[in-house]
Amino acid sequence: MKVVIVEDEIAASDNLTFLLKAINPDIEILTVLDSVKSAIMYFSTPNMAELIFMDIHLADGISFEIFEEVDIKTPIVFTTAYDQYAIKAFKVNSIDYLLKPINEDELEEAILKFRSKSEDDKGINAQMSGMLQLLQTKTKSYKTTYLVHQRDELIPIKTEDISYFYIETGIVKAVTIHNKSYSIDKKLEDVENELNPERFHRINRQFIVERNAIVNIKHYFNGKLIVNVNPPSKERMVVSKAKSSEFKKWVNS
Known part of the structure; x- marks a missing residue:
């Protein structure tokens, strides 16, 4: 042997x-x-x-x-x-x-x-x-708080209060359940690795969504999915056909 x-x-x-x-x-x-x-x-x-x-x-x-x-x-x-x-x-x-x-x-x-x-x-x-x-x-110990800048202050934002992360003109932002947006001084890949995968999911290159923020999921063309969240996102959240099965399995877990 x-x-x-x-x-x-x-x-x-x-x-x-x-x-x-x-x-x-x-x-x-x-x-x-x-x-x-x-x-x-x-x-x-x-x-x-x-x-x-x-x-x-x-x-x-x-x-x-x-x-x-x-x-x-x-x-x-x-x-x-x-x-x-x-x-x-x-x-x-x-x-x-x-x-x-x-x-x-x-x-x-x-x-x-x-x-x-x-x-x-x-x-x-x-x-x-x-x-x-x-x-x-x-x-693994997951991120529980992000310290963000707002004017001349530093504000602690709990991850449990974040609905989703997204990239806008190269800057990562976090949107809270109260529909407030904060800039995060990190790459989206780094943020993804810090979050609990049971609660957060990277749906595409632009968005990481929190499970409880999902309002509904709609079928899109070519097997893609559209994810609607609360608070609503300015940009459409689209899950590719290749990732749709994995995403639905995560939501249904």
Whole structure:
């Protein structure tokens, strides 16, 4: 069996290698990857891996970010010191896991399970989507307040009071539930990364909309959607055909 280990702690990867060899000396460790970036690069090219052992927390992020960039169909066993919230997610998504410190008997059971497991045509990505959202919501701290300039003052604006963000002549603005507009000294991409994806959604290059601000959604030509919000937007909010399915799924979640 050819194995790839994704683990940023040398001691942990060495221990896992030792246990695997103890279980079966014929197991071949193809490589040890220590970051999200290196894993994306490795799995973006053809490889011989038959089983992957992957830690959740890596030096440069959460390992589930890998699956946003690469479609991995190789079976995966996750190694984690995570709490019961995450463990529940693993069970729901039918992906095996091992709690650290890894027990040799449990490791052997995981190997036996994946040897007997039939190939999933949907791939790992289909199983991963729900878990990725759960873990990111659990581990990431989202922006709660924006400090904005108004004349000679600095005013704190709570994100819960913002209906949508948009770009106007290169400037990002936030519109509140009270229909007041404030300039945000950031790129829209940076704002998007700071917001809770359960509440805010980037519908196109110009707009990020808050869930509760949506009044209705209307069908447009060529499979596009028009989103009407409160307070109303000066510019028409259009969701492309390519993003319409994802957007409707988000609204309906």
